[in-house]
Every structure is written in structure tokens, then in C-alpha cells.
Amino acid sequence: MERVIFLDRDGTLNEEVNYLHRKEDLVLLPGVAEALGELKRAGYRLVVVTNQAGVARGYYGEDEVVSLHAYMNELLAPQGAQIDHFFYCPHHPEHGIGIYKKACHCRKPETGMFEMAEQYYEIDKEHSWMIGDKKIDVEAGRNYGVHTILVGTGYGAEERAEAEENLHEGESLPWDFYADTLLEAVEEILKSNDLEKGTKQET
Ligand SMILES: O=P(O)(O)OC[C@@H](O)[C@H]1O[C@H](OP(=O)(O)O)[C@@H](O)[C@@H](O)[C@@H]1O
Numbered sequence: 001m002e003r004v005i006f007l008d009r010d011g012t013l014n015e016e017v018n019y020l021h022r023k024e025d026l027v028l029l030p031g032v033a034e035a036l037g038e039l040k041r042a043g044y045r046l047v048v049v050t051n052q053a054g055v056a057r058g059y060y061g062e063d064e065v066v067s068l069h070a071y072m073n074e075l076l077a078p079q080g081a082q083i084d085h086f087f088y089c090p091h092h093p094e095h096g097i098g099i100y101k102k103a104c105h106c107r108k109p110e111t112g113m114f115e116m117a118e119q120y121y122e123i124d125k126e127h128s129w130m131i132g133d134k135k136i137d138v139e140a141g142r143n144y145g146v147h148t149i150l151v152g153t154g155y156g157a158e159e160r161a162e163a164e165e166n167l168h169e170g171e172s173l174p175w176d177f178y179a180d181t182l183l184e185a186v187e188e189i190l191k192s193n194d195l196e197k198g199t200k201q202e203t
């Protein structure tokens, strides 16, 4: 079975610039290549799951999404940090043009993109994670059944504050961990991995 790290894209791996589609606007966040390289060396598969409603909205085409992903992997290659698979949802339930306007099963917080990864991997959900900068990202991870981390980059800090403000007594936040950056999130994952290995050795 494979341990998979599902990753949101905009605001988690790269700067959130509102409907990113041009290579020249792609800026990896600090520490991202290092963090992804550490995960790969620890044996995780890296799978991006990104809502790209910019396609539905007519801002850019699917071909531009695909070439941007190839370019992202070119940037990550020198650190051995390439993404294994990219999945994107080009739809929007209300703002789409033509075939893209639909209530689909792939737009997060739905789980369609996670299920697409099952074509490639037998996923060990107990040891897999979803990391993202929005509540819908961690909700999608929970809906699918993996551990979740909200990062404070992109929309993350705002989303955290909003969720905390709206939290009612007896409720818990919709993520398992909060980390300021992807690098800190990865340290949390590797720590829980090591802890588990230690526990197994002792028993
Ligand atoms: O990788 P992500 O974070 O899933 O990608 C989000 C962006 O595509 C886009 O998302 C939101 O747009 P829609 O509501 O899906 O139309 C906005 O937050 C935009 O600012 C983001 O760029």
C-alpha cells in the first residue's frame, strides 16, 4: 500500500495570485521544494488536487493548466521534489461556461480527485494526509478519510481565524493540525511517522 500526501496547489505550494495560469506568475513558496523533497525521501507519493474553476470561468484553458503543472515539476526537479500526479477540477457549479458549469464530484470539498488517484495507487488512508490552505481542502481530506493539516499560507491564516471565530461550544476545528508553512506541516507528518515506528519497535 502507498502512503500519499494530497496537496492543495494555490496558496499551499505556490503564491496565491487569483486564478494562476501563466508560468511567469508561478512562485513557489519558501521551503516548499525542500519540504516535498523530504516527503519523497521518506517514501510518500505526492498528489496535487486543485480546484481550477478559472477554466469554467473562461479565464484560461485546460491546456494551460497542464503546461503549468509540467513547469512546476521542472522547478521542483533539482530538489528531487517532483509531484507524482496532478489532478484538477475545471468545473464550477454556478459560474461555468458550456460543459464546465456543473455540480461535479471532483470540486473540493468533494472527493472525486482523491478517488482518481486510486487508479494509480492502493492508498493507505491511515497513513495518508491532505494539506491545504482552505477549509474546503481539509473538509475534502476528512470526507475522503485521511489526516488533515491547514497551512497558514495563502488563505490559511484568514480561514483559521474565521473557523475559530465561528466555533461553537462542543465543536472542534475541521482539521487535525495547523502549521504556519508547508515545511512545518511536513515536520509534523514525519514526526508522527517516527513516533509510530518507535511504538512498533517497542511492542
Ligand atoms: O489549488 P487550489 O487552492 O484548489 O486553487 C484555487 C484557485 O483555483 C482559485 O480558487 C478560488 O476560486 P473559485 O472559487 O474556485 O472560483 C479562489 O480562491 C481563487 O482566488 C483561487 O485562485
Ligand SMILES: [Mg+2]
Pocket (backbone or CB within 6 Å): 008, 009, 010, 011, 012, 132, 133, 134, 154
Ligand atoms: Mg489553495
Ligand SMILES: [Zn+2]
Pocket (backbone or CB within 6 Å): 089, 090, 091, 104, 105, 106, 107
Ligand atoms: Zn469538477
